[in-house]
Structures are given as structure tokens and as C-alpha cells.
Amino acid sequence: xxxxxxAVAGSRFESVAQVRERLRTVDYLSDEGxxxxxxxxxxxxxxxxxxxxxxxxxxxxxxxxxxxxxxxxIRLQCYEGLDESKALYEWNYKKQLxxxxxxxxxxxxxxxxxxxxxxxxxxxxxxxxxLEAIRATDPVVLLxxxxxxxxxxxxxxxxxxLSDYQVSIPELGTLSARQIPLVFLTSNNTRxxxxxxxxxxxxxxxxxxxxxxxxxxxxxxxxxxxEALADQVARIVRSIRQLExxxxxxxxxxxxxxxxxxxxGVEKIDADVATETVNILLKYQTDIAKATKExxxxxxxxxxxxxx
Amino acid sequence: xxxxxxxATGTPILALLNGFIVELREAGLPVSLTxxxxxxxxxKHIPLEDREAFKYALAATLVKNxxxxxxxxxxxxxxxxLRGRDYxxxxxxxDLPEGLEDALAxxxxxxxxxxxxxxxxxxxxxxxxxxxAEMLYQALARGDDxxxxxxxxxxxxxxxxxxxxxxxGGTYYLYRTLRNLDLDGVLERLxxxxxxxxxxxxxxxxxxxEQDEFQTRIEQLKQEIEAEIRRRLVxxxxxxxxxxxxxxxxxxxxxxxxxxxxxxxMLRQAIYPLTRKLAVRLARKRRHGRKGPLDFRNTxxxxxxxxxxxxxxxxxYPRPAKPEIFVIADISGSVAAFARFTLHLVYxxxxxxxxxxxxxxxxGIDEVTRFFEGTEDIVEAIHRVNTEADVVWVDGHSDYGHAxxxxxxxxxxxxxxxxxxxxxxxxxxxxxxxxxxVIKEIRHRARHVYWLNPxxxxxxxxxxxxxxxxxxHCDGTYECRNLRQLEKFVDVLT
Numbered sequence: 001x002x003x004x005x006x007a008v009a010g011s012r013f014e015s016v017a018q019v020r021e022r023l024r025t026v027d028y029l030s031d032e033g034x035x036x037x038x039x040x041x042x043x044x045x046x047x048x049x050x051x052x053x054x055x056x057x058x059x060x061x062x063x064x065x066x067x068x069x070x071x072x073x074i075r076l077q078c079y080e081g082l083d084e085s086k087a088l089y090e091w092n093y094k095k096q097l098x099x100x101x102x103x104x105x106x107x108x109x110x111x112x113x114x115x116x117x118x119x120x121x122x123x124x125x126x127x128x129x130x131l132e133a134i135r136a137t138d139p140v141v142l143l144x145x146x147x148x149x150x151x152x153x154x155x156x157x158x159x160x161x162l163s164d165y166q167v168s169i170p171e172l173g174t175l176s177a178r179q180i181p182l183v184f185l186t187s188n189n190t191r192x193x194x195x196x197x198x199x200x201x202x203x204x205x206x207x208x209x210x211x212x213x214x215x216x217x218x219x220x221x222x223x224x225x226x227e228a229l230a231d232q233v234a235r236i237v238r239s240i241r242q243l244e245x246x247x248x249x250x251x252x253x254x255x256x257x258x259x260x261x262x263x264x265g266v267e268k269i270d271a272d273v274a275t276e277t278v279n280i281l282l283k284y285q286t287d288i289a290k291a292t293k294e295x296x297x298x299x300x301x302x303x304x305x306x307x308x
Numbered sequence: 309x310x311x312x313x314x315x316a317t318g319t320p321i322l323a324l325l326n327g328f329i330v331e332l333r334e335a336g337l338p339v340s341l342t343x344x345x346x347x348x349x350x351x352k353h354i355p356l357e358d359r360e361a362f363k364y365a366l367a368a369t370l371v372k373n374x375x376x377x378x379x380x381x382x383x384x385x386x387x388x389x390l391r392g393r394d395y396x397x398x399x400x401x402x403d404l405p406e407g408l409e410d411a412l413a414x415x416x417x418x419x420x421x422x423x424x425x426x427x428x429x430x431x432x433x434x435x436x437x438x439x440x441a442e443m444l445y446q447a448l449a450r451g452d453d454x455x456x457x458x459x460x461x462x463x464x465x466x467x468x469x470x471x472x473x474x475x476x477g478g479t480y481y482l483y484r485t486l487r488n489l490d491l492d493g494v495l496e497r498l499x500x501x502x503x504x505x506x507x508x509x510x511x512x513x514x515x516x517x518e519q520d521e522f523q524t525r526i527e528q529l530k531q532e533i534e535a536e537i538r539r540r541l542v543x544x545x546x547x548x549x550x551x552x553x554x555x556x557x558x559x560x561x562x563x564x565x566x567x568x569x570x571x572x573x574m575l576r577q578a579i580y581p582l583t584r585k586l587a588v589r590l591a592r593k594r595r596h597g598r599k600g601p602l603d604f605r606n607t608x609x610x611x612x613x614x615x616x617x618x619x620x621x622x623x624x625y626p627r628p629a630k631p632e633i634f635v636i637a638d639i640s641g642s643v644a645a646f647a648r649f650t651l652h653l654v655y656x657x658x659x660x661x662x663x664x665x666x667x668x669x670x671x672g673i674d675e676v677t678r679f680f681e682g683t684e685d686i687v688e689a690i691h692r693v694n695t696e697a698d699v700v701w702v703d704g705h706s707d708y709g710h711a712x713x714x715x716x717x718x719x720x721x722x723x724x725x726x727x728x729x730x731x732x733x734x735x736x737x738x739x740x741x742x743x744x745x746v747i748k749e750i751r752h753r754a755r756h757v758y759w760l761n762p763x764x765x766x767x768x769x770x771x772x773x774x775x776x777x778x779x780x781h782c783d784g785t786y787e788c789r790n791l792r793q794l795e796k797f798v799d800v801l802t
Binding site (some may be wrong): 199201203204205 | 338340342343346349350353354360361364365367368369371372373374377511512513516517520521524576580581584585588589687
């Protein structure tokens with residue numbers, strides 16, 4: 001993985017199958033879509049915008065990709081009020097002051113222009129995550145987490161870096177990337193992201209996994225769980241997700257539940273166990289009540305009506 | 309047009325892609341030129357014969373909103389149904405299910421030999437309905453994808469009775485096919501089988517899970533059947549005609565008044581994220597709103613430190629207007645769905661208002677606020693509104709005039725200068741008296757009166773619609789036919 005700008009884009013993976021295989025080695029079970037889009041992002045040199053319900057492994061995907069490519073993960077956590085000085089760069093104000101004072105006390109006769117040029121140089125620049133990712137010489141994966149939390153105006157900060165992989169600093173000029181990093185943006189979709197941002201990204205929607213995959217995830221992530229129990233866990237979770245709930249159980253909650261069942265020494269889930277432990281899967285009282293009621297009836301009331 | 313240039317210079321696949329994107333735009337998806345170029349770049353990197361990968365590559369570059377996925381998928385299926393693995397390299401793959409079919413047919417035949425002494429077996433086309441039913445059962449019991457596909461093909465060939473050139477969508481054929489398959493019966497049989505196979509009797513939970521599993525497989529089979537019908541339709545009538553027939557509106561463009569049952573379900577699913585999004589946006593707007601008006605006293609007080617010069621103007625804190633909302637909704641027949649969505653939306657963001665009160669009417673009127681109080685489950689509350697509210701006065705045909713009159717006599721005095729009144733309905737009054745003076749009176753007392761009408765504007769004031777008569781007394785009348793328009797209106801409201 002040489003940091004040669006021309007060679008890096010599109011050389012990380014050989015095929016979609018390989019992406020999938022390597023993600024599996026770090027215990028991230030992807031599907032065709034996820035692996036395919038990671039592969040494309042690498043080939044096209046484009047960022048990926050990952051969207052989906054909470055707890056489906058959006059952030060984990062970025063981490064896992066960093067791990068399999070042997071890259072450093074640079075993470076920018078977004079929040080309301082995030083600004084340039086936190087995301088891009090900042091001038092080291094104190095150091096600049098010291099430099100000016102030092103020049104005075106030394107009795108240097110250097111002119112103001114000399115000093116100005118001096119204090120707006122690299123030495124006085126504080127790199128923040130985005131700039132750091134651009135200027136890194138080692139391979140990096142940039143993760144911009146929960147991008148929907150920043151204001152619409154702040155989104156514009158990201159545009160230059162996402163489309164051209166460069167940062168313009170008025171005093172220094174334009175800094176271009178030494179390599180094209182893999183960029184992941186995650187969003188919980190609490191608001192509509194701007195068209196400009198979406199246009200620059202590949203879009204990946206990660207939904208709840210299907211039953212087979214969820215079972216596999218449980219088997220990989222929960223040590224010592226039996227195949228039969230994992231199967232039951234996945235089936236019950238699938239049935240619960242079909243209800244109209246405020247918040248469906250996420251993959252991480254499924255895992256928590258499976259671990260709890262292991263700790264309790266449960267070998268086979270029956271209605272009682274399910275009812276007693278369902279509060280691990282669901283967090284709202286109304287949801288719990290609904291699920292409990294539903295798990296204790298024989299046939300699904302939701303699906304039955306839709307079959308006709 | 310740039311696309312035409314691209315199409316002219318490109319290879320067939322690019323030309324095809326071009327038509328595909330034009331159709332996506334027709335369906336309402338916002339596809340920009342950059343995205344078009346990205347898609348063309350992307351398909352270079354993936355093997356074309358891998359249909360799934362091809363689909364994901366296009367989706368990742370062209371569809372940037374998950375709610376648009378269904379529309380995308382429909383267009384994709386139409387455009388590439390004849391070009392996927394089922395068709396292009398279909399010969400070899402088709403052989404596999406054919407082989408399976410034979411094996412199965414024999415199996416079914418043997419079973420019948422034993423029971424009835426009838427000869428069975430034979431090629432895929434010669435399957436009798438009983439054999440097909442047996443195959444269907446086996447496919448579902450095993451959950452075998454290839455077999456299900458084969459069964460789907462067989463049943464469409466046998467039961468759909470497709471006539472070439474007939475300009476219909478697939479629904480009719482789907483219905484005919486499914487009617488012949490008796491899936492409910494099959495499900496019952498599968499469940500019995502599961503019960504017999506279990507070492508001890510199934511607990512309710514296990515029963516439930518088994519059933520969910522079979523239901524999922526049946527869903528899958530239905531999708532296979534639908535796909536097969538679509539393939540045949542496209543082969544018969546061509547891509548462009550089918551793309552137009554099957555075009556699915558985006559969830560935010562679905563008309564409340566004409567939504568099918570599936571679309572209703574989608575709307576229900578779409579409305580929850582929408583309310584959350586709206587709430588976030590409104591709260592944000594509140595927080596970052598402009599400064600309040602000049603605070604004169606405070607400015608003068610601070611001017612003392614500058615020798616009486618008001619150098620530092622002070623502003624009042626913005627006092628966000630939290631209106632009190634009265635929703636008065638017609639819940640008769642066709643407009644009921646619309647009222648339901650609006651109530652849902654208003655209640656979901658009710659923390660943006662100081663108070664929400666809801667009234668529903670047909671020809672009588674009833675306050676239904678009580679159903680919403682003390683429950684978190686809006687769906688449940690709306691269900692109770694539809695079943696328990698006392699809204700019929702004489703015959704259960706809309707009578708706006710009477711409903712308004714009763715409203716004014718009973719609750720009119722509760723309307724104050726902070727109240728915003730929303731009236732939902734198509735104002736089809738069955739030629740009763742309009743009593744529009746009530747609206748006029750309400751407007752005198754209330755802050756705003758808005759009328760939301762789920763009918764297209766061109767239908768207003770035709771037939772027995774008298775929305776114009778009421779409209780003159782309102783601060784605004786809005787056409788509100790889909791979620792997009794509803795969302796826009798809520799923005800106006802707060």
C-alpha cells in the first residue's frame with residue numbers, strides 16, 4: 001500500500017468476493033450489497049454515505065474496513081455546533097503569539113511580512129480530523145460519524161473534501177490529498193441531507209439483516225452459543241421486527257439478548273423466557289407490551305391479514 | 309441533451325442505461341447528471357453478468373434515499389428483466405429447475421401411484437394441477453429457491469392465462485395465479501406437517517415461529533410469481549410500455565385518496581420517520597430562530613454605561629409562538645385516510661404546540677382528544693377514533709353545515725386568539741346548507757383558520773363541493789393530496 005496518489009485508488013481489493021471474504025475474517029458479516037459498494041467506493045474513489053436504523057453496524061463497517069486494509073481510522077464525530085476549527089484545521093494561536101513575542105525580544109529586525117509568512121506556515125497549523133486524513137501519508141480510513149447531526153450550513157464544510165479530496169486554507173493555499181482515503185459517512189436519517197452532499201457519495205442503506213445472516217452474526221459474535229439457540233433467537237427477532245413498533249430491535253440488541261440467554265443458561269427459548277427477557281430487545285414500554293402479547297399468541301396477527 | 313450525446317456515442321449497455329435513467333426521472337427520482345456519469349463509471353467495474361451486483365452498483369450511484377428504493381426496483385426489474393441471469397444465460401440455468409421438475413413430477417407421480425394407481429411423471433409442461441400443487445408444497449416445505457422459481461414459472465404458465473397484447477398490469481394475472489394455488493390451504497398443510505414432525509407438541513411460541521417461517525417463504529414465492537409475470541409482460545409488450553404501466557409513485561407522492569392497501573401500509577411506515585424528521589427540524593428552527601424584537605428598556609439601561617448613547621442594542625428573547633391547535637376532520641368514506649394521516653402527524657409533533665384538540669365529524673361531530681390523551685400509541689388512538697367516536701347524526705352522509713353549527717355551539721367559546729384551527733375535508737356537502745358563517749365567526753376569534761383539501765385543486769367547487777364558499781373565510785386553503793404537500797403545510801403552520 002504505497003502512498004502513491006495514482007496507484008492507491010482502486011488497488012485495495014481485487015473483487016467483491018474478496019471484500020466479503022476479508023470482512024469475514026474480522027468478524028464482520030457483510031452481504032452482497034455492502035461488499036459490492038465498498039468495492040465500488042474503492043474503485044471509483046468515492047465516499048460512501050451509510051444510512052440505516054441505529055445499531056445495524058454502520059460505524060462497525062468503517063472500523064472493519066480499516067482493519068482489513070491495515071489503515072488507520074480517523075474519526076470525526078459530528079454534533080450540533082461543529083465548526084471549521086473542530087473539523088478542518090485551526091491556527092495555533094498561542095504559538096503564533098509566542099513567535100511574535102520571541103521576535104521582539106530577540107531584537108530581530110525581520111520585517112512584519114517575514115513574521116506573517118512565518119506564523120502562517122505549517123508549524124503553526126493544528127490539524128483536525130479532515131485535514132489529518134487528507135495529509136496522511138500512511139493509509140487511512142476517514143469516518144465521519146452521524147453527519148445528520150450537524151446543521152445544513154456546516155455540511156458545506158465537507159463538500160470540498162468529499163469531491164476533490166482537498167482543503168483550501170486561505171493563508172496557505174490548497175492542500176491536496178497525498179492519497180485518496182476511503183471515506184465513510186454515517187447517518188441515522190434524522191433529517192434530509194443536502195442534495196450536494198448526497199450527490200458526491202455512493203449511497204448504502206444497511207437494513208436489519210435477514211434471518212440467515214442474523215443467525216450467522218449471533219454465532220460469530222456470541223461465543224459458545226449453540227446453533228439451535230442462535231436459530232431460535234434469529235427467528236424470534238424476525239417475528240418481533242414484523243410488528244409495528246416504535247423502535248425495532250437492532251442487531252446489537254439481538255446480540256445482547258443472546259448473551260443474556262447464555263448467561264442465564266437457557267438452552268431453549270419458550271414463551272416464558274421470551275417474555276421475561278424481552279426488555280433487552282425492546283426499550284419502550286408500549287413496544288414490550290405489544291411484543292409480549294404477540295409472542296403469546298399462536299399466529300401472527302400482522303401477517304394473517306395481509307395474506308388474502 | 310447531454311444524455312442523448314452519451315447514448316449516441318456509447319455502447320448498447322450505456323444506451324440502455326440512458327433509457328433506464330430517463331425512466332427513473334419519469335418516476336420522480338431526482339437523478340442528476342453527475343450521478344448518471346457515476347453510474348456509467350460504476351458499471352465498468354463490475355461483471356455485467358452478475359445481476360445483483362449490477363443492481364447494487366446502480367442503486368448506490370442513482371438512488372440516494374431509501375424511500376425511493378421501491379420505485380427504483382420496479383424500474384430496474386422492467387428494464388433488466390430480460391437481461392438478467394434468468395434470460396441471457398437462462399438456458400443452462402433453466403435446465404436445472406427443469407431437471408428438478410422432472411424429478412419432482414416423478415416423485416409426485418409415484419405418490420399417486422400408491423394412492424390412486426394413476427400414472428404420473430412427464431415433462432415440465434405436462435404437469436397436472438395435482439402434481440403442481442405437490443411441487444409447490446415440497447418447494448415451500450424445503451425452502452428451496454430454485455424449486456420455488458420453477459414452481460412460480462410453472463404456475464404462471466398454467467394458471468395466469470396471459471393473453472398477448474392485452475394492455476393490463478400484472479395484478480390481474482397475479483390474482484388468477486394465486487387463486488389457483490390456494491396458498492392458505494398449503495400453509496395449513498405445512499403447519500400440520502410441522503406439528504407431526506415435532507417430537508412433542510409445539511408450544512404456541514414454536515408454532516408461531518414455524519408459521520412465520522412458512523409465511524416468509526410464501527411471500528418469496530409470491531414475489532417470484534410476480535417477477536415471472538412481469539418478465540412475460542415485458543417480453544410481450546416491450547420495455548417502455550411496461551415501465552409506464554408499472555410505474556410506482558414515490559411514497560411522498562402517493563395520493564391519499566387513491567392509495568392501494570399496500571401503499572397505505574407504506575404510507576403508515578413512512579409517516580413515523582417523517583414526524584421525527586419534522587420534529588427535529590422544527591425544534592432546530594426554534595432554537596436558531598432570529599432574535600426577538602428590540603428590548604427598549606434593556607437597551608436604555610445599558611446605554612448608561614456609554615454615557616447615554618445606546619451603543620449596544622439589546623433584544624428580547626424570541627418567544628416562540630406555540631399555537632394551540634384545533635383539528636376538525638371529516639372522517640367519512642374516502643377522505644378518512646387523509647384525516648388519519650393528518651391527525652397522526654399533528655399528534656406526533658404535538659410537543660411543538662401548546663395544546664392539540666381533535667374533533668371528527670360526518671354529519672354529527674364529536675371531540676376525540678380523550679383518545680389521544682394518556683396513550684403513546686397513536687395508531688391505537690386513531691383506531692379508536694374511527695370505531696368509537698359518535699359522529700353520525702342522521703344518515704351518515706357528510707353534512708359540514710350541521711357539524712360546524714354543533715361545533716360552534718358546543719366548543720366555539722374555547723377558541724381564543726392563540727388558537728389555530730385546521731379543517732380537513734373535501735367540502736362535499738351533499739347539497740346541505742353550508743353554514744359558512746360559522747367559519748367566519750371562528751376566524752374572528754382564532755389566530756388562523758386553514759382548510760386542507762385532499763382533492764386535486766381542479767375538482768374543487770365541482771358537483772357538491774363547496775370548498776370555495778368556506779375558503780373565503782379561511783386564511784388559506786391548501787391542496788393536500790400526499791405526504792409531500794402535508795409536510796410542506798406543517799412547515800407553514802409552525
